[in-house]
Each structure stands twice: as structure tokens, then as C-alpha cells.
Amino acid sequence: MRRLLPTLFTLTLLVTLGYFLYPYLKNAARVAQLWRASPPTAGSLEHPLPGQRFSDTWGAARGNGRRHEGVDIFAPRGTPVHATTRGMVIRVGENTLGGHTVMVMGPAGYRHYYAHLDRPSGLSPGSWLKAGDVIGVVGSSGNARGTPPHLHYGVYRPSGEAVNPYSLLRRGEAPDGTGPPGLRPTRGDLGHMPRSPG
């Protein structure tokens, strides 16, 4: 009996620990699986705003010597923004440049950044998404205030280096990447673009 009690105690402790740790272990395995998956390739990412045409605005000059680290896709305010890839939400919040934003960790640890959403997304860190899931709606929050509503979409390598999402996105549009004049941001429109978007 003197030996049995400590053994029972240890067993109970292990079972209790296992019970509470299981969700974390399960999530860790899922994260590991996500990291082992292949990185995005040309045309492999779903369009976040299906049907909206956009041009390659990667690298365009912005204020303070900054370069545009993403693409801007214009759409009416309130248009649902879809996840371009499966993954886990790792950050949700508001910042000066991006306004209401969502950061998703996708296959191979690439991070996908959605900015200028109209309002907080309602997602929370740790939630898992499928490609196409709605993560928020188009707006002009952050430094896009006063500009036509658009989504700023950025892709980052695990090292933090930004990559051009333009060719990674499946566009389903004219091969030249231009759209009808009404939707296409012209050079003049770009003059209204945020000086240093997030």
C-alpha cells in the first residue's frame, strides 16, 4: 500500500497532464506537417478576391524610401476576402500601416498578410483555415484611409523576406493581367495610393 499510493499518484498526474497537453501536441503535429508541405509556386494560391483584376504593383516606390512589399487588389468596400491558402492564423490586429490585418502561416512556413480590412476580422490566433475561407472584408483601414478600398496582400518567406505574390496567385483573367478600365488602377489612381502601405 505504501508503494501503491505514490504509483497511483504518478499515474493520475500523467493522465491529467496528457489530457491538458493533448490539444497542444495535436496542434504541434499539425504545425509540423504544415511546415513540411511544399512552398507556394506560380499560380498555386487562390485569388483572395475572385473576379477582381489587378496588376503587379510589387516594388512600386512608397514614401520614406520604402518599396511596396505586396500587391493591391481593388474591390468594393465589404467584399469578402478569401484565404489564398490553408494555414493557421498567427496574428490578428490593428497597426498604423496595415489597419485591420490578418497574418496566416501557410505551407512551408510562408506567411500570408492581409491588410486594410474594413473591420476586425473576428478570427483569432490558432484557428485553422482552408483555402477560400473568408478572413474578413475589404476596406481602407490603416494608411489606406481616404484611398479606394483595396486589399493589400503580402507573402513572406520564413526568413521574413517578402516575395512578390503576383505570379503566385491564380488570377483567372486576361493573360496581360489588366482588367476593364473601370476596375484597373491607372497611373493616376496610383497617385492616391497610400504613401507607405503596410
Ligand SMILES: [Zn+2]
Ligand atoms: Zn499595398
